[in-house]
Structure formats: structure tokens, C-alpha cells
Amino acid sequence: MPPIVVQNGTLLRYMLDRYDPSSLKRLRRFLERQGVFTFKPLRTHLFPAAIVDRSNRHSGYHHVWVRDNVHVSHALYVHGDARAAARCLSALMEFFSRHRHRFEDVIDGDAAPADIMSQPHVRFDGATLRESREIWAHAQNDALGYFVWMYCLLACRGLLKPTSSDVSVLGMFARYFRAIRYWTDEDCGHWEEERKIEASSIGTVVAGLAKLRELLATGPNRREAAGLSDAELRVLEDRGRTQLRRILPHECIQKTKKRRTDAALLFLVYPLDVVGQAMGKRILADIAERLEGPYGIKRYAGDSYWAADYKEKLSPSERTVDFSDTVEARNALLSPGEEAQWCLFDSIMSAVYGRRFQRTRKPADFVAQTHYFNRALGQLTEPLPGIPAFRCPEAYYLSRGRYVPNDHTPLVWAHANLLVAMKLMETSLAE
Template sequence: MALDGIAVHNQQVRQRLRPTYSLAEVQALRQWLQTKGTFEVPQLDNGLFPAAVVTEQTRYTGYDCVWVRDTAHIAYSHGQQGDEATAYRVADTLMTHFMKQKSRFEAVIDGRISPDNHYERPPVKFIGTTLEELPQPWPQAQNDALGYFLWFYCHLYQQQLTSLAPEVIATLRRFIPYFQAIRYWQDEDHGHWEETPKIQASSIGAVLAGLQALYRWLPLSASERVTWKHLIQQGEQALQIILPAECRQPPPQYRRYDAALLFLIYPLSIVNRAMGRRIVAEVCENLQGAHGIRRYLGDSFWCADYKTKFSPEQRTGDFSQTMAQRDAWLTPGEEAQWCLFDPLLSVIFGRWFQATGNLQDYQRQLYHFNRALGQITADTCEQGSYKCPELYYLQDGHYVSSDATPLLWTQAYVALAFWQLEQNLHHDV
């Protein structure tokens, strides 16, 4: 199963794929890719990560900015693999960013800014070098990103015995009344994909994970505990109603399948094993393609011949209020196929194998590991070979990588897929 029907873009990589691997083979493969620059990750002076490596030709994408969501995932990957110094540095700089947003949080909490004003919420995308806000409006109502920060920061620091500065504690506590003010369990946010606002399980689950991590680590007052308990109950009840779908609202918001739900399994661990297996099965059955995994059915981002249909200014702009215009260009079945999710699935199956010893889980771990490696770019890629793309899309009838190549989020999970497989092989599978 590990090599069946796998599309491999780089022929040098193809020669190194195996139906199964020894620990030495995996380590040698990782080292070989390191020499090719596959895992080179640019980092800003303050520790943060841009979303992608950009050139003068691809700067239009805006991927040289920092997204809180992406950065939390990338830093978490570093920490899991033993690079805790990088993870702590990222956490501290993100904390500085959210300290600077005190007035935004308080304006929403106090009712001076309506939660419906999505462009005035605390920024989750910003200029990484200066921590300044973007010069142009951006839909900042992305509750999942706030949840990821809270979860990542508390997860990282919960083992530390040193006391934190009062301003840090105050910033963390500010999330509780904020999530209450926006009623996150029924808030229509833009979510992982920054598109049409909707009530979506992937956002609710990320906030829930953040709140749980906060409670495990930070002592709360009696009144804070009451509010926290209410927030947890509301989030859990919402997930019970929505899952395994992403959104249960009527069309056009309704969405049955969305690959963002995979993050509720890993790294957030917010759903039980049975629900996790159902989500994985439905993603693989309904969203998996030959070159990657679709975000969701009907996704028009980087649809076929995207560069000829949209100008550079339009391609990665704010479509959150005008999705119908972009969707009109999509032919069903020609959605872009993303490279982030196969390594994520490899990690998920690898963790299940560790827990259960089920060899089918191990075979699925290998299968998605090899699919992830098959997505590494070839010499014909405009952005260069041996890179981890954001996605593959149809251009003139052929699947090619998008301009956001390499995408650091993809890199982070390919590295985690290697790490997870090495962990399993250390136990002599």
C-alpha cells in the first residue's frame, strides 16, 4: 500500500521511496533532503516565521507576512523535534504582539467595538519584522489563530517553574472575557482559510484547546473559573452538534468535509479516537487527490488556470466578502490539492500506531509519508527543486505548484512526519 498510486514529482526522490523503511534509511533520507535545502526555514530576527519564502516575483502573495496560525504550528514542530529554544523565542515574540493588542481586546470586551466588525479585531496577520499592523484591511476574525496561540503558549510554558511577568498573565487572562464577548461557540469567523464567515468546528475546537491549556497552567480567580467553565461547556456542546462536519449552517455556509478538522486530532487532541477516525476517513474518501488533499469541495483558491484568471493583486487578496466571484471560475473536481495534509495524516496514523500497535495504522503512516515526499518539487518547478509546496493546481492541463513554494507550514509537517516515523522505528516495528 505504501507506494500504490503515488504521484511523485521529483525523480531523484522517487528512487529513494520504499514500501517500508528501516530507521537508518529514514535518517539517511532526511539527511539527503537536508543537503538539498528541503528543510531550510527562514526566520526573522525576532524569531517569527514568514508564511513562505518569497522572491521579487512572488512578493505579491503577501506570504512574507506573519500569520499567527502558521507560526504556532511551525514553532510547535520545532519544539516537538527538540528545538525548544526556537519554540520559546516564537512564543515570547507572539506574546509581545498580543500585549500590544490590549486596546483591541478591551474594546471588544467592553462593547466599544462590535464583534461583527471583523476588521477591528486583534490582528492574526501582521508585518513580522516590526509587529505592525497591515496597511490594508484584512479579515482578522480568525478565532482558530487566537486559540492556537493560547494553546501553544500554555502548552510550552506549563512545565516551567519560573514566575511570569504580570503583563504576561494579564494578557493571557484577557482571552477569557474576549471569547465570552464574541461568543466564540456561535461566532461566524473566517477560520483557517480566511473566507466566508461561518460557525465552524475547526475554529471552535482550536479555541477550546486553548482554553483547556490555559486552565491547566494558569491559576484563575473564582469568577474567572465560572466564566471558563461556561466557555468550555458551550464549546463542547457546539462541537457535539457540528462534528464531524465543519459547518452545519445552511448553504452557502454549510460544509460537510474540511481538512482543517484534522488539526483537532493533531496537534490539538480535542476529539476522541472514534471521532478522529471518522474525520480522517471522510477527509481521505472525499478530499484526497493524486497530488495532495483538497481543503474542501468547491474550493476555488488556485483553481485551474488561476494565474490567467486573476491578477497578482487578486490572487491572494481578501475574498472573504466576495467568494461568489471567485467560485464562479471553479469547475468541480479541479480544486487545488494541498501538500500540508499528507504529512499531517502520516503523523496522526503514526501516533495511533504507537497507541494501539495496529499494523494497518503503520501502513497508513507509511503511505501518507510517501505521498508527502512525492509532493516535493522537481527541477521543472519555477520556485526550484526539492521544496515543499503550498499546493498543486491545474495550469494548462498539468499539475504545478503554486507560487507560495516553499510553504513553511508544509515544511514543518514534513519534518514532523520524519520525526514521528523515526520515533516508531526506534521501537523496532
């Protein structure tokens, strides 16, 4: 395996090619002292996308994203803080309940699915649970699927106790997915860009529907409250699974929008677990071969977000606007091979190999788990102007020929997934 780039040399005292319970505990204590695993929610129990101040508030990362919050709550759940995870999902449920007309208008035909701002909002003011008036690429079926999946997972474990009204909202999600025909719907997906039929979005909805079906099976009263039969949910879920078999291992196979590999597919392997072992291996191999770089993992080949010298080419107000309809203009900024390398994915790669090792006990899987865990650790920052030490950036990008953290540091769901990787390392060593 290629050598690991370590941004903060202090970590070299703690990083090992092979950990044991004692050395991993020592590493964890050090990271905890640095605040790596400290997550500070808003008073609503939701989490902003990144820690921002006046100097970088223009980024909009003080908003909350549904997707990010599900990943943070999942990390808290895996870590054993089910109470914090449940509070976060309850707040999301409250937001969707307040704004359920977004779903109902589409279901009833009073709003066109093509109108992005009429769709359920997936980025909003987390402090007030109010929608933002800013134009945004809200057509994100994956974000909605994530919410249903995580809410139902916690409810199935008895960690959330949904009311009849809550179950009704969950049923509304399913009817919305049916109304937009999610299995052929073009959405903006994980990266909020050009609308297309994406396997990563379809798979996330499938995971949500499967977990909803599991929850409703716990009692006829819940099926009645949801307004959906098990047979209806099975048909809806199966349409997505059929489409996944057509598309995977690609992200998109539409003629003019093809994308061979996208790191968002990794989430279908973990934590969603909606693909089989063979397809999971294929996805991991594709990402390692096509997207992995020395500093992180690209979202996809040709990704122009935070292209080289991004801050010199775009003003602060232009860097994080809605590019869903104008991505071609941004793509003109990119030279081949100069995509930003993100810090979200190595932790997930480690988690996938950790789950595999816990099943197979094959040494090669543990080696891979440790390798990607150390890559994720290596991304923690050295102290830089405006950026504290030991923080997970959103990405490293090229600035005047050198890879540096982008402005969105620390990125909360990158820290959350590093916590997941740590927990699964502990599990591998304990068994």
C-alpha cells in the same frame, strides 16, 4: 492503496514502502542537505508564510500569520528545538501585548465584532510587530485559539516562563472568546473566507482554553493575574465542546453555509487532540474519501482558491486579496473536480496514524503512516523556473491541464508539518 505521485525522481532512491531506522536516517540526511528542514526566522524570531522575492511579493506571503507560526513552533518543539519554539511564541505574545486594545475594545463593547478590522489582527508585519493597514479577514478565532494553546503548552512544560503581564494577556483572550460567544460566532476560519460557525475554529479555541486552564492550575497567583476562575474557564470550554458534539463530523451545519468535510478538521485530531478516537477516525475517513487526490488533499469540495488556470484568470494583485465577502465571484472560476490539492495535510495524516500506531502497534496503522509520509515526500518539487528543487508548495493546481506548484513555494508551515511527520516516523521505528 493508490500509487504515490513523486514529483522529484531523485527521491525514489530513498523512498521505501517500509523503512527501518537506517534507511530513514539516510533519507533524513538527504533532505537536510537539500534544506527541506531549514527554517529561517525574521530577526523577531517569527516566520514569514513563504519565501518570497520581488517577483511574488504581491502575494503578501512575506507577512507572518499567527496560525502558521504556531504550526512552525509546534514542529520545532516536537523536533526538540524548544528554544526556537519558545522564542517564536514570545514574539507573538509581544505582538498581542502591544495591540491588546483590540481585545479590550471588543470586550468593553467599544468595537463591534462584526467589524473585521477592529478585531485582533492575525496577519501582520513580522519584522516590526506592526499591524498592516491592508484590509484582511482578521476574524479568525482559530488563529487566536492556536496561540493560547501553544503558548500554554510550552509554559506548562516549563519552556516558557510567563510574567504576570503575560498571564493577564492570556486571561484577556479568554474574556474575548466569552465576549464574542465563540461557540456561536461566525468567523473566517483557517481559510480566511466567508464567515460561518465552523467546528475547526471552535475546536481550536477549546484546545486553547483547556491548556490555559491547565496552566492557571499551577498556582493561585496565575489565576489572579488572569482574572478568571477555574469554574469560569470550565463553563467557557464546555460551551465549545457542546457545540462540537452538535456539529461534528461536519465543518458547518448552518442551512445556507453547510460544509460536510473540511481538511481543517484534521487539526482537531492532531496536534490539538480535542476529539475522541472514534470521531478522529471518522474525520480521517471523510478526508480520505472526499478530499484526497493524487497530488495532495483539497481543503474542501468547491474550493476555488487556485482553481484551474488561476494565474490566467486573475492578475497578480487579485490572486490573494481578501475574499471573505466576495468568495462567490471567485467560485465562478471553478469547474467541479478542479480544486487545488494542498501539501499541508498528508504530513498530518501520517502523524495521526503514527500516533495511533505508537498506541496500538497495529501493522495497518504503520502502513498508513508510511503511505501518507511518502505522499508528503512525493510533493517535494522538481526543479522548475523560479522554484527550487525539494520544496513543499502550498498546493498543486491545474495549469493548462497539468498539475503544477502554485506561486507560494516553499510554504513554511508545510515544511514544518513534514518535519513533524519525519519525527513521528522516527519514533514509530524506535519503539
